[in-house]
Amino acid sequence: MGGKGHMDQDTYKPPRFVTLILLSGLSVISLNMFLPSLSNIAADFDARYALVNLSIAGYAAMTAVLQLLMGPLSDRFGRRPVILSGLVIFCLASVGCLLATDIVSFLVFRMMQAAIISGYTVSVAVIRDFSGVRRAASLMGYIAMAYAVAPMLGPMFGGALDGLFGWRAGFWAFLCFGLTVLGLCWFDLRETNKNPSRTLLQQFQSYPELFSSRRFWGYALCMAFSTGGFYAFLGGAPLVASVLFDISPAKLGVYMGSITGGFVFGSFLAGRFAARHALTTMMISGRIVACLGLLLGLVILLAGVFHEVTLFGACVFYGIGNGITMPSSISGAMSVRPSLAGSASGLSGALTVAGGALMSGITGAILTEHNAAYGLLGMMLLSATLGLTASLYVLWVDRREAERPFHQS
Structure with missing residues (x-):
């Protein structure tokens, strides 16, 4: 024994x-x-x-x-x-x-x-x-x-x-x-799955069980819209750079890397603080950082201050927000049904790719030379706001569950 x-x-x-x-x-x-x-x-x-x-x-x-x-x-x-x-x-x-x-x-x-x-x-x-x-x-x-x-x-x-x-x-x-x-x-x-399915x-057949979970949809949609804004940035930033600021390709590469740098910093913050705070706290905090950064960038643009640092600086905040949000969203999606962690990871990952492709396609369709700056930040802000809405939905479900402890989401 x-x-x-x-x-x-x-x-x-x-x-x-x-x-x-x-x-x-x-x-x-x-x-x-x-x-x-x-x-x-x-x-x-x-x-x-x-x-x-x-x-x-x-x-x-x-x-x-x-x-x-x-x-x-x-x-x-x-x-x-x-x-x-x-x-x-x-x-x-x-x-x-x-x-x-x-x-x-x-x-x-x-x-x-x-x-x-x-x-x-x-x-x-x-x-x-x-x-x-x-x-x-x-x-x-x-x-x-x-x-x-x-x-x-x-x-x-x-x-x-x-x-x-x-x-x-x-x-x-x-x-x-x-x-x-x-x-x-x-x-x-070594093998870590202690309870493999039969x-x-x-x-x-577990996928319908995940689809029926309101929590899972909240986590997955938060991931999808968070990633969607990033894909919108990748598709729209080159147009903005060429039309408004005449940025060289080398300089554009640096600016486009800045949002990833923000994501790395946000991920570091998640690594430091996620173990001590509720998932929804981290998710909502990240979405608020993203929304406020983009909103500030739009306000500055509307005030007539057109500068490359204004636009790409606002996008850095989006990267930071994603870095804070995504780890908790992923962990939450896999924790809805712990026995289905692998299935939840795969399904939420596929939904995230689909969300990114959708937002990228919409952004490419609506951006023109005349609305490039406003359109890009506007689409990213829309995506960040939808992600925030999904995070608040998970918080609402959590509170409902706390009031009805025997109810399954």
């Missing part, structure tokens, strides 16, 4: 935090590290740029679909096999991209690389497995810092590799990164 107890305790030992950080970072850097190489890939394969661009757009769509699958798979079969399988597929797909001789085979293997999204989707479920809801939000704040820094550094590193060794060097790097993280997870990542069908 004693031996079995020791084995169980060892089986559920949480992984080192650096393992989860590297998993999350790899899942993000794989999206954009080779962006500087797109033109060279198109030239090498003699393919249209629009077709090669599917390696980004199609990859992003594939990750959204896979999140819906990998969450339930990790609830059914465990976190460890899903993460290890995703890493193996990612490594094999990287080899396929390296050896590809035409654009079709390259794109097929590139879509297979999307399996690495398990590194983020399932790793946040791992955190929830061994942490309380507030502690999980704190840890996710630090994870989010890596999730933000990786896409900032990725294109710089990928561009340097391309310049020195050609575009395939980026995929050699993916292979090396993947093998390194695979080895680390093989030895450090059948896969039963796990997929």
Whole structure:
């Protein structure tokens, strides 16, 4: 009996935090590290740029679909096999991209690389497995810092590799990164899902249970609208920069990175304070910071002060607000039904991608040269306000539940 107890305790030992950080970072850097190489890939394969661009757009769509699958798979079969399988597929797909001789085979293997999204989707479920809801939000704040820094550094590193060794060097790097993280997870990542579901069908049937939860919708919509404003910024900032301020591409890159810098700072604050405060407190605080920063920027613009610092400074506050809000929203979504943490992570992640795509599309449709500045900040403020509304809705549900302790949301 004693031996079995020791084995169980060892089986559920949480992984080192650096393992989860590297998993999350790899899942993000794989999206954009080779962006500087797109033109060279198109030239090498003699393919249209629009077709090669599917390696980004199609990859992003594939990750959204896979999140819906990998969450339930990790609830059914465990976190460890899903993460290890995703890493193996990612490594094999990287080899396929390296050896590809035409654009079709390259794109097929590139879509297979999307399996690495398990590194983020399932790793946040791992955190929830061994942490309380507030502690999980704190840890996710630090994870989010890596999730933000990786896409900032990725294109710089990928561009340097391309310049020195050609575009395939980026995929050699993916292979090396993947093998390194695979080895680390093989030895450090033990199973943390103590209560796997009995059948896969039963796990997929859990989605209606999540959809029926008012809390889950509050958390998920807060995540979706928070991310939506960021996507609106990515789609509208270049137009504003060129029309109003005639900013050079290099300077625009710095300004566009500023919102990510704000997100890193906000995530640091979440890591410091989320363990000591209620989820709704952190969520609402982040949304208020975002709304006030954007509102102040609009007021200054309406007063006739048109300056690049005014516009992009307001957007930095949006980044800070997102950094404060997102870890608690993610932790809350996975805590609605703790036995469905993986499914909740996948579903909320897919909804977040969809929300970002929706807000980006709307922003692109309404922005013109005449309303660029007001339209951009206005769309971001709308998204921040909707996120704040979702946060307040969760607070309202919490208070209703406190009054009726036996009612299920």
